[in-house]
Amino acid sequence: MVAASESLVSDGLPLSRVAGVAYARPMDRAPADSALMLRYQDGDIAAFETLYRRHNDALYRYLLRRCQHRAAAEDLFQEVWSKIIKARADYRPTARFTTFLFRVAQNCFIDYVRSNKRHAQTIDIEPESQPHPGEQPETATERRLARRRLEAALQGLPDEQRDVFLLYEEAGFSLEQIASITGCKRETAKSRLRYAVKKLRDAMNEPAETL
Known part of the structure; x- marks a missing residue:
């Protein structure tokens, strides 16, 4: 059986993604992820590649914004999928x-932080510099500055609040799912998200809204 990682490389799937401003919520899909993973257990490489294509964008954006360093995010991206491959039997x-x-x-990511205490000081994410079609230079400049303010505000959040915010916005998880991933109660996740959103809105000089 050909290793999934080799198959992905041969397909030329891109590993780098630039985080966008608009966040897309995942839609219901068929077959279900769990069914694909069970098929992969039985040796169906195509099932794994479907899972990969389905979730690679959200996963990479999440890691990129957590690490704030492109090379580290790509390394972690590969590591995560490698662990998924190794854990498929279980x-x-x-x-x-x-x-x-x-x-x-x-x-x-937690293991990465423990081994690299200076990760937050090695920021290597440059907001997109290309103007949108028909966009005026002044508007493009304002958008770039807004993205930089957002990235700086994200970095200023406590780790727990930043993680909940990114899981909610980048990956589209519900509060119940975030609580399961982070090991906290739903109300704790909701509180962290509310505080994160308020701080980000304050940083962006936007009026606060009720979450």
């Missing part, structure tokens, strides 16, 4: 596959 559909995937991602 996978049980007791929770959503995305919960399983992002719990692995969070653990990989």
